[in-house]
Amino acid sequence: MFNWLSNPNTMSVVGIWLAAFGTLAIYSILYKENPVYRMAEHIFIGAAAGYGVYVTWSQILKPLWWDKITSGQWYWVFALVAGSMFYFIYSQRHLWISRLIFGALLGLISGTVFKGFAGVNMDRIYASFTPVAGHGMTAAQSLNNILFIFVLLTVMAYFFFSFEHKDAIRRVPSSIGRWVLMFAFGAMFGSTVMARMSLLIGRIYFLLHDWLHVAH
Amino acid sequence: MRWFDRLQHIDRRIMYVLLALIIAAPLIWKLDFPIMASPAVKGAYNAVENIPDGKIAVISINWASGTIAENGPQTEAIIRHMFMKDKKFAIIAWDPQGSKFSYDYAERIARETGKVYGRDWVHWGLRPIANIVLLIQGFARNIPRTIGKDINGTPLSDIPMMQEIKDIKDVGLIADITPTATLDIWIAYIYGQYRTPIIYAPTAVMAPEGFNPLDAGQIKGMLAGMKGAAEYEHLLGRVDFATRATGALSSSHILIIVLIILGNVGYLMSRRRREEE
Secondary structure, X not given: OOHHHHOHHHHHHHHHHHHHHHHHHHHHHHOOOOHHHHHHHHHHHHHHHHHHHHHHHHHHHHHHHHHHHHOOOHHHHHHHHHXXXXXXHHOOOOHHHHHHHHHHHHHHHHHHHHHHHHHHHHHHHHHOOOOOOOOOOOHHHHHHHHHHHHHHHXXXXXXXXXXXXXXXXXXXXXXXXXXXHHHHHHHHHHHHHXXXXXXXXXXXXXXXXXHOOOOO | OXXXXXXXXXXXXXXXXHHHHHHHXXXXXXXXXXXXXXXXXXXXXXXXXXXXXXXXXXXXXXXOHHHHHHHHHHHHHHHHHHHHOOOOEEEEEOOHHHHHHHHHHHHHHHHHHOOOEOOOEEEEEEOOHHHHHHHHHHHHHOHHHHHOEOOOOOEHHHOHHHOOOOOHHXXXXXXXXXXXXXXXXXXXXXXXXXXXXXEEEEOHHHOHHHHHHHHOOOOOEXXXXXXXXXXXHHHHOOOOHHHHHHHHHHHHHHHHHHHHHHHHHHXXXXXXXXXHO
């Protein structure tokens, strides 16, 4: 009677219809708040939470921790002890236990971040010392580097807060720096719009191509 | 209400319908817009081409269904390119959904191109993103010990293509495909220390973060969102989803620009009329 459930083609069609319903239900909020949207939202949150628990156990905790304990590496049980120590943050009496593990973690993270800071920034600082002429540079490259240095210096002037920007020598570069920052923020916002449009296109393409079969 | 006042108060639902229509039209009637590969995308393409023989690429997947329209085509294009050029690669996933999607993509393209799991590609499975800093530092020193088993539970030592892969010196490229800020982690602990080439495939919203490392030479190239994926498909000579969506992307941008202009015209006209009154 339920043989159709084991047919991958049938399940694929059912999956597409469910996904189409979910997409339209979620987008219905664009018209106004409604029960269909609420229902879809709750189903999504419940399914995502359940899936997250299952995957965390099946792909992380079981293979990377539980299987090791059960195969003889008993010392992995100490990971549970260390992990449990975090939860003592909720106990007034035993708060000090959580501080031990937080302290150890902060020490580890601080050392790691310090190393990472150098790895990320040293090359970028070095790259900011660009030549403005010579080295076989074309006029366009030279102009590009001059513009880069100009923007770099004016933006740094804008973020220089040690004294008030009263006279023109200090005020004008700072003001230019603010303007170029605005250009940069505009470009970044343009990228954000493109990202959001891309996601919308993805869903509309799914509805038109996979569900309704009218798109190429 | 005067016409220029109306321009500032267009019902948002009208704009949503317009947007949906203007996106749907190019997808249904197949409007093609010209695609030219930017230097950033060419840089990524060349980095894949230049993976030395005997080394593998590592594809880092940190995306889920929420950004599949951008990161999906990027993943597909990069995987396809590696198969086309016989470059071996390993996928490591930091998101449960991304793990499944990337496995399915690679398996499908491998079927199309006649590639074999374990010989041409491998999936290292899912790892918790909270441990990414420690894990990539570990894998840089000792891949078999840090990764242990693949997604199917097979020890790396039993996988043919992993026989000679010991540490980061055997990795010729890192491809970071992500909607979040994982790039700096790869730069900090891999490029900064070992100078392993990196390419970056972010969502468009994250793309501005890639220009600094690109200018500084810390990454070899970048695919900015769906547009970057379309440019990469263009270099591969393929017409896949990102290329088909380019028309819809361009027309949606045109609509938004028109709406911004109309809103500003309405605002300026209203202000002028108020000043006159």
